[in-house]
Amino acid sequence: MKCPCGSNKEYAACCGLFHSGEAQAPTAEQLMRSRYAAFVKNDMTYLQETTDPQTLTSIDEEANREWAEHAQFKKLEILSAEEKGTKGIVEFKAHYALDGEDYIHHEISTFRKQAGQWFFKSGKIKEEKPEKAKS
Ligand SMILES: [Zn+2]
Numbered sequence: 001m002k003c004p005c006g007s008n009k010e011y012a013a014c015c016g017l018f019h020s021g022e023a024q025a026p027t028a029e030q031l032m033r034s035r036y037a038a039f040v041k042n043d044m045t046y047l048q049e050t051t052d053p054q055t056l057t058s059i060d061e062e063a064n065r066e067w068a069e070h071a072q073f074k075k076l077e078i079l080s081a082e083e084k085g086t087k088g089i090v091e092f093k094a095h096y097a098l099d100g101e102d103y104i105h106h107e108i109s110t111f112r113k114q115a116g117q118w119f120f121k122s123g124k125i126k127e128e129k130p131e132k133a134k135s
Contacts, residue, residue: 003015003016004036004037004040004041004076005036005037005076006075006076006077011037014033014037015033015034015037015038018034019034019037019038019041019043024116024117025050027081027083027088027118028081028088028089028090028111028118029078029081029090031050031111031118031119032078032092032109032111033076034046034050035050036076036094038050039071039094040073042068042069044061044064044065044068047064050118051119052112052114052119052121055119055120055121055122070098070099071096071097071098072096072097072098073095074095074096074097074102075094075095076093076094076095077092077094078090078092085113086112086113086114087110087111087112087113088110088111088112088118089109089110089111090108090111091106091108091109092106092107092109094107105125106125106127107123107125107126108123108126109121109123109124110122110123110124
């Protein structure tokens with residue numbers, strides 16, 4: 001099975017390694033990809049484990065779960081990724097369908113590296129409402 005993150009690699013040799021805990025995502029972009037793949041696979045545990053504990057308290061886990069269960073994720077588009085020391089910024093578009101309509105979730109996520117491990121810190125959504133995909 002190809003990895004849902006769009007790397008074109010086998011899942012077991014890509015985000016599967018991070019989801020199983022065999023390896024840690026080496027870059028902020030890899031963590032972002034593996035978190036998207038976790039959404040596709042409904043792996044809420046992985047999403048929690050890779051979120052900064054301070055951020056975790058402010059996240060509506062129930063809403064995330066609902067979204068992950070109902071949305072059909074189509075593809076992930078990484079627009080840019082940069083790292084400066086322990087800070088990483090990744091801009092991406094996640095393409096998904098909900099109730100038969102196509103949407104794009106456009107976000108700029110900030111990541112933080114702590115003790116060699118990347119964590120999702122915060123996300124800034126580019127559009128107030130998810131934009132409709134032009135298909
Ligand atoms: Zn992957």
